[in-house]
Amino acid sequence: MAPPTPTAKDPEKNSDCIVQDAAPVVTTTCTSTNPMTTISIPPEPQPQEEEEEPYTIFSRHLKLFIILMSATSSLFSPVSSMIYLPALDVLADYYHVSITRINLSVTTYMILQALAPMFFGDMADQLGRRPIYITTLTIYVAANIGLATQSDYGALLVLRALQSSGSSGTVALGNAVMADIAAPAERSGYISYVQAGMMLGPAIAPTIGGVLTQFLGWRALFWFLTIASGTYLVLYIPFVPETCRKIVENGSIPPQDWNRSIWNARFDRKIKVSEGAEHESHENLRKARKNELAGKRSLAIPNPLRTLRVIAEKDVALTMLLTSLLTTGFYMLMVPIPSVFADVYGFNQIQIGLCYLPMSAGSVLGTIAAGKLLDWNFRRIAHLENHPVHLRRGHDLRHFPIERARLQYLPLPTLISSLVILVWGWTLSSHTSLAAPLVLLFIGGACIPAAMNMQQALLIDMYPQSPATVTAAVNLCRCALSAGGTAIVQVVVDGVGLGWCYTIVGGVVGVVGGIAVWAGIKFGPRWREERFVREETRQREKERERGEGDSNEG
Known part of the structure; x- marks a missing residue:
């Protein structure tokens, strides 16, 4: 019933x-x-959750284009540094100076390579990516034209400094752009493409430099760089949109009128032709947000102290130290190649340049594989921690174990990198067959950039609001330690021999790497929270002072 x-x-x-x-x-x-x-x-209307805005409104094809342009720009600084090396002897003869004096142009380049991003990175986080990209690349193109046409040693030194300032300014921007357009769950894969460009440059540049110097002369080096950078600039200005989130948020807020690309103009036109109250309301909201952001935009005076403050943070210092040691080891692998390969194997400049290609292939594969691994591990740990993963929206990483997500697999490539550096010296001193050093170059080229990519992703996640500044800080540490390492490597080799020199370097990388990973996972979250609390306290004090100032004026 x-x-x-x-x-x-x-x-x-x-x-x-x-x-x-x-x-x-x-x-x-x-x-x-x-x-x-x-x-x-009729039923009572049920409240609907407000749809969150996507992390970026850029289409997939536009994001791919931005990634390609950012990865290409990251080539200019390392290529400009390494393409120059095969021509040092030729330039010394041309200017009638010693090798020591001609090496000053290399030293000058490396000093500016470390310092310039400190200024440009801070400006890019305040004014936007496009103005700094255009400024630095214009300086770079002008310096290359000057280098290709000058005939004075003093002019060479000055123009090399300008060339370094322009090209190294782009180093701080590539990773920052990836942070602009990629949510944390997929950010590592994006960063890996920019890192691949940075690692690819040192490997292919000596080959290009050797061919151009031998067949067309040393001036062809700078004309080649002029054509490449000029073509890039012609493509960048009209087609690449502003991505800085402080300027355009997720791309829906128009940038300054003088900072618009063709994409910005097309997007605004689509909004204007839309009909209906919903579109009108959206347009009014965009205008309100634009006015709010415009009030915060001002001509920024570069402040390198922001970069130095980043380096002083405990949760950053160890990571930057390990990254700098790995970069030093990477360059120390390449430093003896021209002289040793010429003496042992009797190679000319072109053959020596071809020997860098295994490292080039390894660098590309290693960085991309590391990026995919980090994205997978981020999603895995998020699932274990019941943390929502949004590929189209941002994440609140304050209480997320980002150190574990980024550093968990770092020990393996770090250990392999230290072993490769250690074995490298004994392989060269033993005059083995060519296969042994080439295999080591491939393995080292894969593992060292992979380890560096993992740490770079962590650093950007630590400073999502200032990715260009933190990248500039990393660049400062890497360049400073690499310059010191490459400067003393020959002295150490003369003192203890190739084998023991690289044994020391490999041992230091392995020990420091182990300590950095352990300390980062164990103490990193606490140090990061302390930094958040300090920043919140500082912001409250500023707001209180601003409120007191307004009260006094009233």
């Missing part, structure tokens, strides 16, 4: 009404002296 159906009284008609819930309406059937009637009552 079916259970009785609940009834309700209709006070007006004094009848029994059966209320049945049926989506999407509630149907009330009333029985009285009148014929049966059915009254449909």
Whole structure:
């Protein structure tokens, strides 16, 4: 027997009404002296969750284009540094100076390579990526034209410094752009493409430099760089949009009028031709946000102290130290190749340049593989921690174990890198067959950049609001330690020999790497939270001082 159906009284008609819930309406059937009637009552509207805006509105094809342009720009600094090396002897003869004096142009380049991003990185985080990209690349193109046409040693030194300032300024921007357009769950894969460009440059540049110097002369080096950078600039200015989140948020807020690309103009035109109250409301919101951001935009005075403050943070210092040691080891692998390979194997400049290609292939494969691994591990740990993963929206990483997500697999490539550096010296001193050093170059080229990519992703996650500044800080440490390492490597080799020199370097990388990973995972979250608390306290003090100032003015 079916259970009785609940009834309700209709006070007006004094009848029994059966209320049945049926989506999407509630149907009330009333029985009285009148014929049966059915009254449909609409359900109460249910509150709908407000749809969150995507992390970026850029289409997949536009993001691919931005990635390609950012990875290409990261080539200019390392290529400009390494393409120059095969021509040192030729330039010394041309200017009638010693090798020591011509090496000053290399030293000058490396000093500016470390310092310039400190200024440009801070400006890019405040004014936007496009203005700094255009400024630095214009300096770079002008310096290359000057280098290709000058005939004075003093001019060579000055123009090399300008060339370094322009090219190294782009180093701080590539990773920052990836942080602009990629949410943390997929950011490492994006960063890996920029890192691959940075690692690819030192490997292919000597080959290009050797061919151009031997067949076209040393001036062809700078004309080659002029054509490459000029072509890049011609493509960049009209087509690449502004991505800095402080300027355009997720791309939906238009940048400054003078900072618009063709994409910005097309996007604004689509908004304007849209019809309906919803589009009008959206456009009003965009205008309000634009005005709010415009009030915060001002011509920024570069402040290198921001970069130095980043380096002083405990949760950053160890990571930067390991990254700098790995970079030093990477360059120390390449330093003896021209002289040793010429002496042992009798190679000319072109053959020596070809020997860098295994490292080039390893660098590309290692960085891309590391990026994919980090993205997978991020999602895995997020699942274990019940942390929502949004590929189209941002994440609150304050209470997320980002150190574990980025550093968990770092020990393996770090250990292999230290072993490769250690074995490298004994392989060269033993004059083995060519296969041994080439295999080591491939393995080292894969593992060293992979380890560096893992740490770079962590550093950007630590400073998501200032990715260009933290990248400039990393660049400063890497360049400073690499310059010191490459400067003393020959002295150490002369003192203890190739084998023991690289044994010392490999041992230091392995020990420091182990300590850095352990300390980062164990103490990193606490150090990061302390930094958040300090920053919040500083912001509250600024707001209180601003409020007191407004009260006094009133």
